[in-house]
Structures are given as C-alpha cells and as structure tokens.
Amino acid sequence: MDIENAAKQLEALGNVTRLEIFRTLIQAGQSGMTVGDIQKKLGIPASTLSHHIS
Template identity: 60%
Template sequence: MDIETAARCMEALGNSKRLEIVLLLVKAGPEGLPVGDIRQHLEIPGSTLSHHLLQLVGAGVIRQDREGRVLRCHPDFDQLNGLASMLFAECCTGITAEPSTAQAS
C-alpha cells in the first residue's frame, strides 16, 4: 500500500463518527450491517451518514453490497490489516547511528 492510499485510509478513520462506524462493522464481522442499523446506533441524520460512508468506501476501508432496498456495509479486513501492519513494516530498519534496542509489532 502506498503512502497516499494509507493516508487516505487514516484520514477516513480520523473522525470519531467514522471511526465508530468502522469499529461497529468490525465488531459485527464479515456480514457487516445495513446502513439503517448503523444509523440507529449512531443517531445521526441520514445525509450526514451517507457522506461519511462515501468517504469510507472511497478510502477502501469498507465495502457495500446492495440487498434489495438495504445496503449492507462490511469492513474491508484486508485493507485494515494492511494499514495496521504498514505502521510497523519498516520499523527500526535504519538511519540511526546507535545500537538501538528496538521494540514494536
């Protein structure tokens, strides 16, 4: 994952409403939840929710499948995993002169 993409994902997660949405979906598992259920949990206007969902989809953090009238939202676990592991991918690999006791992951 390149930096631009990762930053876009982080930006998508960088709003407490949107983070709540994603955590809710992660909690729900691969089946995800319909937009309406998310709305009930968060208690925000539909237009605001749509706006946030659009950003999450655009960043690739969640996906959506239509099921009739209902739009079901799932987390994209691969993307989230990629994001999390990117933070430490090149951890402590260099640019330092001193012997470093590294710790991470």
C-alpha cells in the first residue's frame, strides 16, 4: 500500500457529505445508483452533490 496515496484518499472522505455519498454507494453495491437517486436519498441540492462528486 502506498501510504501517501491512501492518506490523500482518506482525507477526501473527511468531509461529512463526501462520506455519506461514499457510504450510500457502498450500500448500493455493484448495481450502483444514479446521481438523482443519491440526491434524493441524501436530501441535498444537486449543486452540492455535483461539487462533492467532482
């Protein structure tokens, strides 16, 4: 494991919204979810979701 790379990736999940998005996608499994479904499930504005996904 590249510890520097792992630290950078974990830092990105340090934001509450990003962690919620990540958890939602993990729970969805291989079938995944559409952006619209993630937005509905988390109840966040599209612009906020777009910011955190990018």
